[in-house]
Amino acid sequence: METRRDDVGIAIRSAFLTKGTKQKFSLFVLIVLSILLIFLETYKTKPLNYFRALVKDTIYRGALVVSTPSKTISSLSKYISEHTNLYRNYKKLQNENNELKDDISKSDFLELENSQLRKLIEEQVSSSKNIVSARVMMDKQSPYLNSYIINIGNNKKIKNGMEVLDGKNFIGRTVDVNFFSTRVLLVSDLNSKIPVVAEPSGNHSILSGHGVNMPTLEYLPKKHNVQNGDKIYTSGRAGIFSPGIPIGEAKVENNIIKVLLFSDLDQVTFVNVNLENKSSK
Amino acid sequence: MAFFYKNAKFRFFEILPLFMLFFTAFNGNSTLDFNFFSINLHYILVYYWVLRHPQNLGYGFIFLAGLVNDVVFGFPLGINSLSLLVIAGMAAYVRVVTVRITLTNDWISFVPALLVANFVYFISLSLTNHSIDYFFLFQNSLATFIFYPLLWMFFSVILKIIKS
Numbered sequence: 001m002e003t004r005r006d007d008v009g010i011a012i013r014s015a016f017l018t019k020g021t022k023q024k025f026s027l028f029v030l031i032v033l034s035i036l037l038i039f040l041e042t043y044k045t046k047p048l049n050y051f052r053a054l055v056k057d058t059i060y061r062g063a064l065v066v067s068t069p070s071k072t073i074s075s076l077s078k079y080i081s082e083h084t085n086l087y088r089n090y091k092k093l094q095n096e097n098n099e100l101k102d103d104i105s106k107s108d109f110l111e112l113e114n115s116q117l118r119k120l121i122e123e124q125v126s127s128s129k130n131i132v133s134a135r136v137m138m139d140k141q142s143p144y145l146n147s148y149i150i151n152i153g154n155n156k157k158i159k160n161g162m163e164v165l166d167g168k169n170f171i172g173r174t175v176d177v178n179f180f181s182t183r184v185l186l187v188s189d190l191n192s193k194i195p196v197v198a199e200p201s202g203n204h205s206i207l208s209g210h211g212v213n214m215p216t217l218e219y220l221p222k223k224h225n226v227q228n229g230d231k232i233y234t235s236g237r238a239g240i241f242s243p244g245i246p247i248g249e250a251k252v253e254n255n256i257i258k259v260l261l262f263s264d265l266d267q268v269t270f271v272n273v274n275l276e277n278k279s280s281k
Numbered sequence: 282m283a284f285f286y287k288n289a290k291f292r293f294f295e296i297l298p299l300f301m302l303f304f305t306a307f308n309g310n311s312t313l314d315f316n317f318f319s320i321n322l323h324y325i326l327v328y329y330w331v332l333r334h335p336q337n338l339g340y341g342f343i344f345l346a347g348l349v350n351d352v353v354f355g356f357p358l359g360i361n362s363l364s365l366l367v368i369a370g371m372a373a374y375v376r377v378v379t380v381r382i383t384l385t386n387d388w389i390s391f392v393p394a395l396l397v398a399n400f401v402y403f404i405s406l407s408l409t410n411h412s413i414d415y416f417f418l419f420q421n422s423l424a425t426f427i428f429y430p431l432l433w434m435f436f437s438v439i440l441k442i443i444k445s
Contacts, residue, residue, distance in 0.1 A: 015373035027373060030344045031366050037348075037359030038405055052358070059307075059352040066307035138309070138353075145355050176355065183355050190412045211414050 053153075053178035060149050060181045064137050130276045131165075132156050136269055137181065146189040146211065150271060153178045158273060163234075163241045165272040166263040170194070170234055170245040174273065182273075186265055187215050187247065197235035197243075198250060201225035204235050207247065207259060214258040217250070228252050232259050242274065294442045298330045298337045306349040311361075318424040319417070323350070325429055327365050328394055329436045331372035332387060334443065343369055357409045364402040368394050384433055391429055395422055 016028045040048060082089075134150040152158055154177060162174045164184045172192065176183035185192055192209035196217070203224040205217040220226065230250040236243025248261040302323065305311045311323040323346070330338040347362025354361070371394035379386060399422055406413050 011374055011377045014377045016370055024339065025341050025344075027340055027366060027370050030340050031363065031370070034344065034347070034359040034363035034366060038357055038363065038409065041357035041359065041409060055348075055358070056352050059349055062349075063307045063309070063353055066304060067309070070308060147355050190414060211417070 056176070057153075057178045057180050060137060060178075063149075067138065130274055131272045132158075132275055133270055133272055134182075136271060139266070139268070146186040146192075146209065146265070147175075148172070148184040148186065148268070148271070150182050150184055150273070151180065152273070153180050153182045155180055156273075157275060158182050161240060162276075163245065163274045165245065165274065166268050167272075168246060169262040170241070170247045171261070171263050171265060171268065171271065173241070184271065187261065188265060194241070194247070195235045195237040196232050196247060198224075198226045198230045198232055201227070201230060204237065207232065214251070214260065215248075217257040217259060220257070226250050226252070226257055242276070291443070294439055295337060297439055298326060298436075299342055302326055302338065302342065302346045303349065306346040306353065309353045311350050312421065319421045320428050321421055321425045322432075323361075323365060324368050324395065324398060324425055325432045326436075327368045328372045328391055329387075329433060331369045332376050333382070333436070334440055335373070335376070337443070340366065340369060356406070356411065360402065360405045360409070363405060364398045367398045367401050371397060384430055387433060388426075388429055392426065395426060 016031075017026050019026050132152065134152040134156075136148045137151050138149040139147075148164075150164075158174055158177050160174055160177055163170060164172045164174060170187070172184045172186040172189075173194075174182050175185040187194060187207060187209055188211065189209040190211050192207075192215070194207040195204065196207045197204050198217070201224065203220055203226055205220040205224075205226075207215050208218045209215045217226065217232070228251060232247045232250060234241045234243055234245040234247065246262055248259040251258045251260050305322055305326075311321065313320045313322050327338065327343055331343075343365050344362045347360075347365045348358055350356075350361040350365075351358050371390075375387075375390045375394075379390075399418060403413075403415075403418075
């Protein structure tokens with residue numbers, strides 16, 4: 001049987017324009033509204049920003065409540081597995097402790113030397129007063145986005161582009177600041193590009209995130225000397241982040257230099273945000 | 282007592298699709314990520330219920346769930362709403378033009394819905410300058426298509442209970 005063009009038109013009209021039983025909106029209206037919202041996202045006006053921040057804050061709080069059962073289950077399973085691995089971990093820690101004791105004497109000397117050298121080049125040594133701590137409300141580690149939601153925002157003078165640390169390790173930067181919450185874009189995210197330097201080779205490069213996979217070093221010079229185990233630090237180039245914040249360790253695989261992060265991003269509960277926003281200066 | 286129990290059971294199953302939609306959106310589990318593949322649960326959920334029993338899943342709720350998903354995943358507002366509504370639109374169209382309900386019919390018609398929704402998703406993400414792993418999205422679409430019958434059977438059981 002031949003399908004007439006009129007029939008197709010009627011079917012499309014019926015699907016998109018007619019409100020069904022118990023439906024308050026037609027599909028067409030909602031699709032137009034969605035497109036409008038996407039375009040509004042590009043406009044950064046104060047009332048719109050307030051509206052967006054309000055919506056996001058509300059949804060984050062809701063998400064926090066809804067994700068409580070799954071969080072409880074996962075923390076319970078982690079607790080059990082930690083207990084089962086107690087002896088193995090104890091032995092590992094004992095070995096690490098011995099190695100660290102050997103290193104302490106070396107690092108004390110290096111720290112002294114480092115502070116003297118920094119004074120020499122008149123670089124400001126970051127003060128702990130500029131650091132503010134926050135709790136991780138939600139951590140979204142998906143192939144789409146690797147980010148945290150932390151429980152402070154404009155109320156603690158957080159701005160976009162501030163560096164976020166786990167202890168002393170660099171893990172990301174603030175990207176979406178609301179009244180009481182902020183999104184932290186992690187170094188592993190696809191959209192994350194951080195200027196770094198490898199030590200001891202001293203080669204500058206860009207640390208690029210790849211979602212679920214480990215971040216890699218890109219834009220290295222052709223004749224670089226980066227090897228397995230080299231430490232990766234923020235370079236401070238472009239003046240966005242402070243220099244010398246540890247990030248991870250280089251791991252060369254098939255000529256691709258991956259970076260094994262010092263912080264396990266799945267295990268972070270509290271983070272420090274450096275309020276000294278260099279990019280805003 | 283028996284009447285109350287039956288009524289409660291009916292109400293529970295009636296709001297179950299809506300509950301699943303919002304629970305997964307708030308929890309950030311709209312895309313179930315396993316080690317080797319991932320499934321877009323929202324696409325299947327919206328497609329099935331708009332196709333088979335639209336009374337249980339209002340378009341307004343689909344729009345709101347999309348917004349929640351956008352906020353949770355950190356995308357610009359409206360992107361997931363738009364792709365979910367496109368899926369709903371395709372499902373509504375298929376509902377209008379088909380008479381017989383079979384798994385094969387649903388499954389085959391799910392392919393163009395998935396392609397159009399993902400196309401809209403790509404376009405809106407590239408318009409807002411968001412990078413995305415295209416291989417992952419291809420893999421996700423394939424797995425969503427493959428696992429559709431499994432969830433179809435699960436939802437059919439729920440629908441049977443609602444209709445009974």
